[in-house]
Amino acid sequence: MSDFLKTAAYLGASQECKAARVALFGCPYDGTASYRAGARFGPAAIREASQVLETYDLRTKIDLDNCAFCDLGDLEISPGDKTGSLSQIETAARDLLAEGKIPAALGGEHLISLPLVKAAHALFSDMVLVQFDAHLDLKDKYLGDRLSHATVMRRVADFLPPSRILQVGTRSGTLEEYEFSRKCRNLEANAEDIPRWISNRPVYVTVDLDVLDPAVFPGTGTPEPGGVSYGILEDWLLSLTGQNIIGWDVVELAPHWDPTHVSSIVAAKVVRTLMSLTAVC
Ligand code: MN
Ligand code: MN
Numbered sequence: 001m002s003d004f005l006k007t008a009a010y011l012g013a014s015q016e017c018k019a020a021r022v023a024l025f026g027c028p029y030d031g032t033a034s035y036r037a038g039a040r041f042g043p044a045a046i047r048e049a050s051q052v053l054e055t056y057d058l059r060t061k062i063d064l065d066n067c068a069f070c071d072l073g074d075l076e077i078s079p080g081d082k083t084g085s086l087s088q089i090e091t092a093a094r095d096l097l098a099e100g101k102i103p104a105a106l107g108g109e110h111l112i113s114l115p116l117v118k119a120a121h122a123l124f125s126d127m128v129l130v131q132f133d134a135h136l137d138l139k140d141k142y143l144g145d146r147l148s149h150a151t152v153m154r155r156v157a158d159f160l161p162p163s164r165i166l167q168v169g170t171r172s173g174t175l176e177e178y179e180f181s182r183k184c185r186n187l188e189a190n191a192e193d194i195p196r197w198i199s200n201r202p203v204y205v206t207v208d209l210d211v212l213d214p215a216v217f218p219g220t221g222t223p224e225p226g227g228v229s230y231g232i233l234e235d236w237l238l239s240l241t242g243q244n245i246i247g248w249d250v251v252e253l254a255p256h257w258d259p260t261h262v263s264s265i266v267a268a269k270v271v272r273t274l275m276s277l278t279a280v281c
Contacts, residue, residue, distance in 0.1 A: 001095055002088060002091055002092040002095060003075070003076050004025060004076070005073050005074045005075075005076050006073045007026065007043070007044065007047060007071075007073045007074055008047050008048070009047065009070075009071040010046065010047045010050050010071045010268075010271065011047075011050035011051070011053055011055060011064060011268070011271075011272060011275075012055055012064065012065060013070050013071035014068070014069070014070045014071070015070060015071060015072070015073070016070060017070040017072060019068045020068045020101065020279075021068060021069070021100075021101060021278070021279060021280040022069040022070070022101065022102045022278050022279045023069075023070050023071075023072055023096050023101045023102070023103060023104060024069065024070065024104045024105075024106060024271075024275075025071070025072040025073065025074065025075060025092060025103070025105060025106070026042075026043025026044070026047075026073065026074035026075065026105075026106045026108070027043070027075055027077065027085075027089050027106065027107055027108040027112040027249075028040040028041070028042065028043055028044075028074050028075075028079070028108055029077050029079055029082075029085045029089070029107075029108045029109060029111070030079060030108060030109045030221075030254070031079045031080065031081075031082050031085065031109075031111075032082070032109060032111055032148040032149050032150075033109050033149065033221045033254075034142065034143060034148065034221075034222070035221055036220075036221045036222070036254055036257055037221065037254065038221065038255065038256050038257060039107055039108050039109045039220075039251070039252055039253060039254045040079055040108065041254070041255050041256060042106060042107050042251070042252075042253035042254065042255065042267070043074050043106040043107075043108070044074075045253060045255035045261075045264040045267070046106050046250070046253065046264060046267050046268045047071070047268075048264065049261065049265045049267065049268040050268040050271070052265060052268075053265070053268055053269060053272055057272060059234065059238060059273070060238070060241070060273070060276040060277065062276040062279075062281050063281075064272065064275060064276060064281075066281050067275070067279035067280060067281035068279060068280050068281075069104075069275055069279040075088050075092055076088075082111075082147060085112075086111070086115045086147070087115070089105070089116060090115030090116070090118055090119050093105070093115065093116050093119035093120070093247065094122065097119055097120065097122075097123050097246075097247070098123075102245065102247055102248070102278050103116060103119070103120075103247045104248050104271075104274065104275070104278070105247075105249040105250075105251075106249070106250055106271065107249060107250065107251030107252060108252075109149040109221065109252060110137060110149040110206075110208050110251045110252055111147060111148060111149045111152050112249065113152055113156070113249050113251065114147070114152050114155050114156060116204070116206075116247060117129060117156050117160065117204055117206070120202075120204045120247045121159060121160055124246050126202060127160070127164070127201065127202045127203065127246060128164040128165070128166065128198055128201045128202070128203050128204075129156065129160060129164060129165050129166070129203070129204045129205075129206065130166045130168060130194065130198070130203055130204070130205050130240070131153060131165060131166065131167050131168065131170075131206050131208070132168050132169050132205075132206070132207045132208060132211040132233065132236060132237075133167065133168075133169060133170055133206075133208035133210065134169065134171055134210045134211050134222075134224035134227055135170060135172045135173060135210065135224065136153065136167060136170050136173035136177040136178070136180075137149065137150055137151065137152045137153040137154070137208075138151075138153050138154045138173060138177040138180045138181055138184075139151045139154060139173075139174065139176070139177055140154055140176075149221075149252075153165060153167070157180075157184075162180070162183035163184070165184040165185065166184070166185045166186075166187060166194070166197050166198075167181065167184055167187070168186075168187045168188075168236060169187075169188070169189075169227065169228055169236075170186060170211075171224060171226050172224045189228075189232065191236050191238070192239065194236060194239040195239055195240065195242075195243060198243055200243070200244065202244045203240070203244060203246065204245075204246055204247045204248065205237075205245055205247075205248040206249050206251065207233075207248070207250045207251065207270055207274070208251050208252045209250065209251065209252050209253055209263075209266070209267055209270065210222060210223060210224055210227070211233060212227050212228060212229075212230065212233055212266065213227035213228060214227065216229060216230050216266060217258075217263050217266050217267075218257060218263060219253055219254055219255050219256070219257045219258030219262075219263025219264065219267075220252050220253060220254050220257065220263065221252060221254045221257075230266060230269075233270070237273045237274060237277070238273070240277055241277060245274075245277060245278050248274050248278065250267060250270055250271050250274065
């Protein structure tokens with residue numbers, strides 16, 4: 001098992017993972033943040049903000065108090081060591097998957113999804129991926145770097161056929177990215193289309209919180225105007241009810257860019273929704 005730094009747990013999560021189906025862990029890595037850094041503080045801010053949330057989720061009718069899920073703490077990551085960080089994350093996810101658990105990662109920047117999806121793909125070769133994001137993240141290189149939060153889905157497409165990537169809520173990319181994105185599936189708003197597209201295949205879910213409008217979620221590294229409301233994102237997530245979710249992550253909260261801390265609460269609530277969809281209750 002990987003080394004984790006013990007932290008305060010998310011919303012009453014157990015720190016004992018034996019009985020849990022979903023295992024949360026923080027990946028405080030933001031080494032390639034290209035504009036506003038600070039996503040390394042995301043996991044701690046999500047846990048702190050979770051204290052204001054109820055454990056009962058009105059929409060799913062699930063009370064997390066009755067569910068088995070755990071919070072392992074944060075991986076001991078050095079943000080200056082990209083290769084090391086990515087391999088630590090992949091190992092942690094592989095270990096959890098091997099134990100039959102659902103890895104649930106708190107970012108961190110979006111590049112952390114690459115090792116997480118790799119680990120899931122090693123076990124579920126027929127998997128599909130749903131990405132909620134303002135950005136396509138399909139650049140082949142960004143600032144000369146092939147491994148960046150701006151290239152993460154392009155790197156995923158190196159091993160997962162792009163036809164198995166569904167991008168939801170995207171509104172920003174280069175012409176080259178939009179050309180590449182024709183190989184993926186792109187969706188603007190229709191929640192019912194998401195389960196139809198998944199069609200019962202094992203699904204990994206990545207939520208880049210900048211999919212939300214900056215008015216709802218300013219606390220992020222690369223805010224992109226023209227995003228959706230919280231309610232629409234929640235409808236999209238709830239459309240995943242009953243799907244075989246094999247792993248998920250919530251990324252790109254950079255809490256210090258929002259002095260009101262509402263962004264952290266939004267992120268904590270997105271985590272609660274995903275948790276109530278995946279924990280055994
Ligand atoms: Mn984004
Ligand atoms: Mn992204």
